[in-house]
Amino acid sequence: GNSVTxxxxxxxxxxxxxxTINCTYTATGYPSLFWYVQYPGEGLQLLLKxxxxxxxxxxxxxEATYRKETTSFHLEKGSVQVSDSAVYFCxxxxxxxxxxxxxxxxxxxxxxxxx
Amino acid sequence: DGGITQSPKYLxxxxxxNVTLSCEQNLNHDAMYWYRQDPGQxxxxxxxxxxxxxxxxxxxxEGYSVSREKKESFPLTVTSAQKNPTAFYLCASSDSPxxxxxxxxxxxxxxx
Numbered sequence: 001g002n003s004v005t006x007x008x009x010x011x012x013x014x015x016x017x018x019x020t021i022n023c024t025y026t027a028t029g030y031p032s033l034f035w036y037v038q039y040p041g042e043g044l045q046l047l048l049k050x051x052x053x054x055x056x057x058x059x060x061x062x063e064a065t066y067r068k069e070t071t072s073f074h075l076e077k078g079s080v081q082v083s084d085s086a087v088y089f090c091x092x093x094x095x096x097x098x099x100x101x102x103x104x105x106x107x108x109x110x111x112x113x114x115x
Numbered sequence: 116d117g118g119i120t121q122s123p124k125y126l127x128x129x130x131x132x133n134v135t136l137s138c139e140q141n142l143n144h145d146a147m148y149w150y151r152q153d154p155g156q157x158x159x160x161x162x163x164x165x166x167x168x169x170x171x172x173x174x175x176x177e178g179y180s181v182s183r184e185k186k187e188s189f190p191l192t193v194t195s196a197q198k199n200p201t202a203f204y205l206c207a208s209s210d211s212p213x214x215x216x217x218x219x220x221x222x223x224x225x226x227x
Contacts, residue, residue: 004157034215043121043205043218044158089157095213102173103148103207103216105157 002027006090006106013080013113021075021109023064023090031092033057033066033073034103038087047075047088080113087111118142119219121206126224128193128200136191136222138206146212147189151175152203152221161204164189165212193224201226 007022025031032051036044048057050066050073057064062077073090090106119140128134140147146165150158160173164183178197183189189208193200203223207216 032213036218041221043119043220044207046215046217049215091157093213102160102163103158105159107155107157 002031002092002094002104004090004092004104004106006088006109009087009108009110011109011111013111015082015113015115016079017113019075019077019080019084019111021088021090021111023073023075023106025071025073025090025092027071027092027094027104029095030068031094033064034091034093035062035064035073035075036089036091038089038108040086044089080111082113082115085111085113119206119208119217121204121219121222123222124220126222128224128226130226131195133192133194134224136193136204136206136224138189138191138219140187140189140206140208140219142208142210142217143186144208144210144217145186146209146214146216147183148207148209148216149173149179149181149189149191150205150207152205158205161191200224 003026034049035047037047048059050057053068055066087108089108091103122137148163149161162181164170180192205221206219209216
């Protein structure tokens with residue numbers, strides 16, 4: 001079946017440190033991949049997405065590359081800020097048959113950035 | 116401003132009572148979704164609707180019901196049959212089932 005595994009948190013970094021949050025997936029066919037961010041007490045916001053192999057999604061200094069050979073979609077940012085503190089979710093959308101539209105989420109990784 | 120609204124933000128319910136959570140979108144999206152989020156967990160799909168007057172069960176539909184009488188509205192009823200309803204509920208919508216989903220701000224339901 002389809003599944004998403006992302007690194008356990010919490011992750012604590014100092015401001016301006018480099019961030020990597022690992023995400024790997026299991027899926028049939030060619031899913032679309034997403035990173036969402038959730039700030040405390042709020043809904044999810046789309047951070048970036050990629051719809052085919054080797055695509056790179058980017059937004060607000062965050063990047064992730066769709067790697068089919070390693071079934072990965074790791075999130076990176078070169079220099080984090082305190083305002084990046086949030087929970088980050090990796091998700092996939094299967095693109096076949098009756099599963100279209102069903103987002104499959106990882107459990108989320110909480111990031112805390114200290115000044 | 117286009118977006119998704121959910122109300123109320125906080126909801127308290129006594130055991131044995133049904134309660135309805137509201138979700139409205141003005142994005143003209145065809146597809147709408149309900150997810151449940153528990154602490155330390157990812158989101159799990161409760162129900163989804165790809166078009167008006169049609170909806171399908173997700174992974175955890177037991178104890179929940181929905182309706183889709185209007186394109187912009189997708190209310191979720193948490194019934195007394197739901198054994199552990201305390202959670203954060205998120206509504207989402209997308210232009211089509213294969214397009215990006217956009218989320219509302221959520222409703223936190225607490226059963227007393």
